[in-house]
Amino acid sequence: MAHSAAKAKLGSPATLLGDNSCLPAALRGLINDPQFSDVTFVVGKERQVVHAHRCILACRCKVFQGMFSKQLQAAKSSQELQVPFVLADMHPEVFLAVMEFLYTNSVTLNNVIALEVLTSAVEYGLDDLRKLCVEFISKTLTVELACEALQAAVTYGQSDLRKKCLSYIERHTVEVIKTQSFRELSDLGLQSVLQSNRLTIDEVPLIQAVREWAHVSSVVLDLPISVVAMDVVRELRLFLLSPDELTALERENRKDELIPESQIAQAWKFHALKKVSEIQPHLFHRRKGTIVREHHRYLETPSK
Structure with a gap:
């Protein structure tokens, strides 16, 4: 009874929000920072080393969570946990864009990497990143990129992007x-x-x-x-x-x-x-x- 009375006196708990920009800004500083990182990736033909943090990637992406869980189960010593993951088929700039999204929930895109980032978003099951890519590609279509974007949409079943590409192609068919x-x-x-x-x-x-x-x-x-x-x-x-x-x-x-x-x-x-x-x-x-x-x-x- 005394505990209930004390709880009632305290009132209902409330969650108070600080500056929303502080956390993403702080996490952005951790992207590819070797200090305190506990996992590395060797990316692309350039074999560029990218540093990351298991806890962040695992809580943001089920694919990474599965990768790390399998590595942990297979590891016989702590040294085996330090073996880097090799991503030979991915361009470093594309992988870093995915990392940016996982750490900050935002992404910096351009016409060179947008389609590859979209592909990675689908493969990693990152639907919010997929939507951002589709939005960017739809707004920046060009005559040269329209069919390439359409092909990606058809290959990965992106009906919203497919419609946008077809609409653009319909208006610029001759070119x-x-x-x-x-x-x-x-x-x-x-x-x-x-x-x-x-x-x-x-x-x-x-x-x-x-x-x-x-x-x-x-x-x-x-x-x-x-x-x-x-x-x-x-x-x-x-x-x-x-x-x-x-x-x-x-x-x-x-x-x-x-x-x-x-x-x-x-x-x-x-x-x-x-x-x-x-x-x-x-x-x-x-x-x-x-x-x-x-x-x-x-x-x-x-x-x-």
Whole structure:
């Protein structure tokens, strides 16, 4: 009873906050500081040594917590705990950006490292860092980086970044298709571009860009052009082409067999019957940048 009365007299405890900037500022000074550090990493081809503190990394990241726990369980002596972790595939600047986030909950990014930091954020399960990377990349997209960012978004399932990249590519399609990063897209990445109705380009130069992409991919993957482009060319809208353009396409196609003959035959069938197929109606849809041809009046699917 006396204890309860004393507790009631003291009142409810309160948590009081000091200056929020003090702790991150103090922790920032610990980044890569060898004094008091108890774990080291050897990072990148440069084999740069980065010093860190197990307790901070473990409480901020479950991946590091698992790494340290396994090392502790396997260690037979205290000396074995001093063996550095080797991160040969990561650039030191990228790793230090991850460290900055873990110590301060903030990160300094630029266009050179942002995509790699995003990759590391996904791999280390750092969702807040992932969001910061997506925000930065979305706001700083350029013609040269748009497809590279899209590829990262597709590879790591980042739907929010994927939408931002596609929106940028839709507005700058003519410039983007000329970039090296466009030619280096995966088939899934390119398919996501070709599925858009809002590309600001006509189908003829778009098909030529896909042909150039296929030639590059064929060399890189050491596979026939028809194989590497098998799924991609299904998204080409041949029904938008005029008879003269289809004839020119067939002539070009004999050189590399980019597009299956059956797919071209379907386009000729449309010109003969003037009838839109209900199986793949989106392939009859004009894109935002499509130049209008005389036969396009037949493209609309009849209303039921």
